[in-house]
Amino acid sequence: xxxxxxxFHDIAFADADSGMEFLRRLGFEERAVFRDEADRSxxxxxxxxxxxxxxxxxxxxxxxxxxxxxxxxxCYLVVEEADEVDALYARGLEAGGASCLEPHDPExxxxxxxxxxxEGNHFSIGTYPGQ
Numbered sequence: 001x002x003x004x005x006x007x008f009h010d011i012a013f014a015d016a017d018s019g020m021e022f023l024r025r026l027g028f029e030e031r032a033v034f035r036d037e038a039d040r041s042x043x044x045x046x047x048x049x050x051x052x053x054x055x056x057x058x059x060x061x062x063x064x065x066x067x068x069x070x071x072x073x074x075c076y077l078v079v080e081e082a083d084e085v086d087a088l089y090a091r092g093l094e095a096g097g098a099s100c101l102e103p104h105d106p107e108x109x110x111x112x113x114x115x116x117x118x119e120g121n122h123f124s125i126g127t128y129p130g131q
Contacts, residue, residue: 012073014070014119020046022118026077041060071121074122075121099114110127
């Protein structure tokens with residue numbers, strides 16, 4: 001029997017449709033969206049990929065199974081090139097996000113930036129892929 005370990009980032013949005021549009025504009029690919037049949041604005045579960053890998057799930061905060069407060073998530077998006085950091089940061093601002101860290105080169109190396117979505121979730125962007 002084969003087992004595979006996967007980690008998903010999970011975000012609860014007060015306005016899931018706006019949150020998912022922000023994700024799309026940042027470059028996430030929508031893989032699945034399941035809505036409450038009685039209330040189509042209530043996203044029960046959605047999945048998004050980052051560069052071909054499923055990494056993010058989200059739903060409406062009004063979904064009864066959710067207990068998180070909105071605007072408290074943080075996500076780190078790894079890119080290969082320094083100019084991609086600047087480009088994604090600009091896309092986040094164009095999508096209605098706010099700057100929380102302008103693109104810069106920290107003394108420990110690489111390039112990094114951070115943008116907040118419309119609900120206050122942090123989307124850090126950087127070239128550091130981890131060890």
